[in-house]
Amino acid sequence: MRILVTAGPTREYIDDVRYISNASSGRMGYAIVQAILHAGHEAILVSGPVSMTPPVGCEYHAVESTEQMMQTCQALFPTCDGVIAAAAVCDYQPKSRVSGKISKTGTAITLEMIETDDVLAALGKMKDGHWILGFALEAQNERENALQKLRRKNCNWIVLNRPEAIAAENNTVELLDNTGQTVAHWTGLKTKIAEDLVAWLEVNSGQIK
């Protein structure tokens, strides 16, 4: 298989210095890339800024903004069998970016934030026989939100995890299919979950073709 993997956070700049982001370490996505390579498949990694080194043997594309991640993925997705979208993209971006650095004036400022491009939904629209595995990081109504996300974005499966996952070495996840059923449940080191996930895809991803 040839699998596209997104990983890490994205950044949306307020001015030339400050941005909105999250603490995603990229650990889950990089572990998945490692597991894909270890299982003898091809991995294409599209990653936001993290401190990890891309696994040796993957095709690596560095991005910073959500828009860059989307454009890069749209270009690569048609060449892959499927995508595992483990990145924690910014869902919001400032409506406009200020040039230079906003100076402190002693008063509050108001920041209007619009939604960013939706990378997963964009890939969902160009699905065409490829499979799509999304990640949902949910803090409330977890299963319901994850399932809505799966459907809205045209995913085959979605991995549900919670904010505790961010930047951690361990994770506890459920894999949901598009009927809302939990088809797998893994807990432990992200490296181990990555191996289990890739092994699961080797068995099950062919069925959607």
Next chain:
Amino acid sequence: MRILVTAGPTREYIDDVRYISNASSGRMGYAIVQAILHAGHEAILVSGPVSMTPPVGCEYHAVESTEQMMQTCQALFPTCDGVIAAAAVCDYQPKSRVSGKISKTGTAITLEMIETDDVLAALGKMKDGHWILGFALEAQNERENALQKLRRKNCNWIVLNRPEAIAAENNTVELLDNTGQTVAHWTGLKTKIAEDLVAWLEVNSGQIK
């Protein structure tokens, strides 16, 4: 000498996942700590989240928010001869932090941002014979803004650098004193600038006592 050093970015959370921050790598501050130790002095490092490992031999305090950085520095500053404030603190924070994760609804949201605690100004208020060296990252009216910052925050000296410094290995800086004079000018690797800065302080910091 016993020197307090701040380094790295701080983070101000919008909700349980998203925050405002900047791309500071901590490289300048960590290089300064290394140079202090190498010159035979004591270094106390108060650092926001970075991917670097604290230099062996320093006293290390990890913080995340600007408020944590301020409180930690206020507790440590009286035990030190001076402070080198190389951290790139968030100047703004959301007025309130949302519990959980803000869900996308398809519409824009408005974020009110207030100024964070001012770490350097807080230390300036408790100066009392200690010396204070600040950093100013300025994108426009650089020298004027840096000098205003020095005076407003009761610093002895301020290092002026520009947004290109962020996360870079190299830097170009000017050291200004409280008369507005450029007393040093360094360019090159941050590790080299750190050594020059510490050597400069060894000669000049005693004069303010």
